Amino acid sequence: MDRVKGKRIYDYLKVLLDFETEGKSVVKTLEIARKFSLHPSTVTEMLRKLSEKEYVEYIPYRGVKLTEKGRNIAKTVLRKHRLLEIFLIKMFGYNMDEACNEASSFDFLLSEKLADKICSFLNHPEVCPHGKPVFRSEKCCYAKIGAGRKRTKNSNAIRVET
Numbered sequence: 001m002d003r004v005k006g007k008r009i010y011d012y013l014k015v016l017l018d019f020e021t022e023g024k025s026v027v028k029t030l031e032i033a034r035k036f037s038l039h040p041s042t043v044t045e046m047l048r049k050l051s052e053k054e055y056v057e058y059i060p061y062r063g064v065k066l067t068e069k070g071r072n073i074a075k076t077v078l079r080k081h082r083l084l085e086i087f088l089i090k091m092f093g094y095n096m097d098e099a100c101n102e103a104s105s106f107d108f109l110l111s112e113k114l115a116d117k118i119c120s121f122l123n124h125p126e127v128c129p130h131g132k133p134v135f136r137s138e139k140c141c142y143a144k145i146g147a148g149r150k151r152t153k154n155s156n157a158i159r160v161e162t
């Protein structure tokens with residue numbers, strides 16, 4: 001998979017997870033098209049690819065929803081995205097839009113190892129500058145903060161949704 005194509009797949013997965021976090025788990029092609037300012041047929045084509053990879057599932061007449069597989073990937077990439085945003089703002093004085101754009105260009109390329117290092121460096125933040133959840137990583141975040149912190153804060157963990 002080439003880099004640009006890869007990025008586009010993650011852009012879709014991230015947007016779908018954002019919709020889901022806002023309480024909308026089934027999303028219409030048109031809503032995604034509007035979000036990306038793309039023609040609906042372009043979006044339909046991409047969604048077909050995502051469905052072939054079993055990242056999304058078509059719900060007839062209603063739209064698409066993330067599969068468990070797609071959701072787990074989206075959470076991993078969004079975690080990296082938000083850690084990078086915080087890092088860029090804090091270290092280099094980026095504004096939120098710049099940080100978001102910059103993070104989007106390489107969040108999906110960041111290794112787990114580096115993401116965890118940035119997470120530790122930032123002291124395991126729970127929300128990004130947009131107020132959205134920074135999904136927790138079992139290995140990184142709980143190992144360090146586990147016992148001492150309130151369990152109620154763990155609701156953003158990367159886990160299988162029911």
Ligand SMILES: [Zn+2]
Binds near residue numbers: 081085099100103
């Ligand atoms: Zn962003």
Ligand SMILES: [Zn+2]
Binds near residue numbers: 119120124125137
């Ligand atoms: Zn962490």
